[in-house]
Amino acid sequence: MSGKLLFSAAADVRRLWNYVSLRDVVSGQKEVSLLTSAAARQTGWRFVFALVVVFIFAQPIRAANIIIVNRDGPDEGLNDPTPVAPVGGNPGTTIGQQRLNVFQRGAEFWGARLVSSVPIRVAAQFNSLSCTANAGTLGSAGPVTLFRDFAGAPVAKTYYASALANALAGTDLDPAADDIDATFNSDVGT
Numbered sequence: 001m002s003g004k005l006l007f008s009a010a011a012d013v014r015r016l017w018n019y020v021s022l023r024d025v026v027s028g029q030k031e032v033s034l035l036t037s038a039a040a041r042q043t044g045w046r047f048v049f050a051l052v053v054v055f056i057f058a059q060p061i062r063a064a065n066i067i068i069v070n071r072d073g074p075d076e077g078l079n080d081p082t083p084v085a086p087v088g089g090n091p092g093t094t095i096g097q098q099r100l101n102v103f104q105r106g107a108e109f110w111g112a113r114l115v116s117s118v119p120i121r122v123a124a125q126f127n128s129l130s131c132t133a134n135a136g137t138l139g140s141a142g143p144v145t146l147f148r149d150f151a152g153a154p155v156a157k158t159y160y161a162s163a164l165a166n167a168l169a170g171t172d173l174d175p176a177a178d179d180i181d182a183t184f185n186s187d188v189g190t
């Protein structure tokens with residue numbers, strides 16, 4: 001929980017509190033002493049603060065489910081059966097499994113930080129890309145599809161990458177397609 005969030009929530013509650021107090025006085029439903037009694041306000045603020053704390057901790061975990069879709073063929077890339085020893089906390093015992101574990105770790109890292117009710121499908125593969133002894137392409141990734149003018153789009157006539165468009169729409173705008181295509185260089189380290 002950030003201090004900024006708590007401050008913002010408290011400010012909103014205070015505006016609501018002031019509004020309710022003013023409304024009650026104008027309508028004559030409550031005594032004016034509600035506004036002027038320090039003891040009443042203090043008790044009220046304790047109650048409001050408790051409500052804010054309960055509200056914040058009752059919120060669901062903000063996250064997204066990122067699914068790694070293995071697009072490699074048999075015995076290559078993410079399916080490379082070459083035996084290797086576990087290294088750097090990666091328990092995989094083949095090159096392919098270690099590569100997949102890295103993808104999965106990245107998916108979990110970003111999944112915990114992004115917000116979407118729609119699963120994000122990442123088509124993942126390792127292929128031979130540009131590589132020399134001194135330089136090379138590590139990899140690249142990008143959206144598979146773009147959408148615009150869908151229900152929930154914040155700005156008209158503007159394209160959004162599919163994962164973002166799905167999150168804003170609250171539904172999968174193209175369930176048959178992956179959202180992100182990621183290719184990393186199978187020649188690095190060989």
Ligand SMILES: [Ca+2]
Nearest residue numbers: 072077126127
């Ligand atoms: Ca491949």
